Amino acid sequence: MRNRFVETTTALLAEDPRTALVLADISADAFDPAAYRHPDRVLNVGIREQLMVGVAGGLALTGLRPIVHSYAPFLVERAYEQLKLDLDHQGASAVLVSIGASYDRAESGRTHLSPADVSLIDTLHGWTVHVPGHPDEVPALLRDAVAADSSAYLRLSTLHNARAYGGDGALRMVRDAGPGAPLLVAVGPVLDAALAAVADLGVSVAYTHRPRPWDTAGLRALAGEAVILVEPYLAGTSARVVSAALADRPHRLLALGVGRGDLRRYGSAEDHTRWHGLDAGGLRRSVTGFLDHTAAGFLAPAPVPAGR
Incomplete structure (x- = not known):
């Protein structure tokens, strides 16, 4: 799923000048080619997740469509106050894309576990949440989220089903x-x-x-x-x-x-x-x-x- 996210985001940055990407070191190497081509729209703030979300809020207020990416506990739990204030309260929207899910990186300990991320997103207003079950579901879900005007959370995992299912998420x-x-x-x-x-x-x-x-x-x-x-x-x-x-x-x-x-x-x-x-x-x-x-x-x- 992570690879499909990198591929699709790289393509979106080339196709749509409104698209931006904000990172906090995680996956930065994978986006090096995109950062070289679009230095004004691929921003790596270092290990500063709260700043990452704040920057995304600022970009959104200028009319850009930011994609914000990190491990789920850093992106949602650590930066929750900024999600609440710099996005929701300001009426700014972004597409959050996490990796790590609930316990994909269990060997890294409790700091990398985030089973409560969707519950926290659920306290915010009007967010769409995508939880793909297969890597092939990721590109369409990401493209649809970026094309929309509201905030979205795309939760990627190393665990997946044997086959993909398309559609808009209706049961x-x-x-x-x-x-x-x-x-x-x-x-x-x-x-x-x-x-x-x-x-x-x-x-x-x-x-x-x-x-x-x-x-x-x-x-x-x-x-x-x-x-x-x-x-x-x-x-x-x-x-x-x-x-x-x-x-x-x-x-x-x-x-x-x-x-x-x-x-x-x-x-x-x-x-x-x-x-x-x-x-x-x-x-x-x-x-x-x-x-x-x-x-x-x-x-x-x-x-x-x-x-x-």
Whole structure:
């Protein structure tokens, strides 16, 4: 995904004189040829992520369309105040492109982990969030984000599905188990694990690479009474939008994702996927437990504790 981002951004800089790129050392070598050709529109501020976002806000106010790039914890968490003030509050817009995702660089420790990035972006106003599940999804998503006038966050990862899905991010049915079946919605690179987890279960599976704005109409068209949400970042990040979309219907929601506990462990991205229960085996355990409970009585009243 990172390579496709570099290729597409380099092309955009050549095609559209409105496009600018702001870096804080990360990926600077990969953009050396572009910086040589467009020294006034490729700016590397050094390891100063807050300044990077501030510069992007200034460029946006002059009419340029800045792309801002770094690791997710540096781009979103470290520079959150600047996102809030220098972009949102000023009415300026930019396209943020992160790498590292939740735990791609787990071997670098907690400083490089960012499972809460989408939750933080969700506190800002009117942002589009793209979470591609395959490298081939990246170019079109980036081009569309740059062509728009609003702010966008493109979250890249080393983890990916076996195949790409095009489209604008509307929910796409990937596995149809029939009317009324429980619906599992997979966001970005967790799709393959989700499909493997429910391969022999009566569960429909839908996919999106655009969790914001959420496809409310698509969810209402596809969902039955049981909905399972699987996201590659903090568990429950999209629970509120799913619940709001189905507020007028009886429904039960299981929200899966990266846990809130600090594991204080290094390991690999694959290790963290397993530790957080986002591999096929972990997802299957969560889904079957949820469906067993649901089958016992979707709207059954909660038991009254003894003595009351």
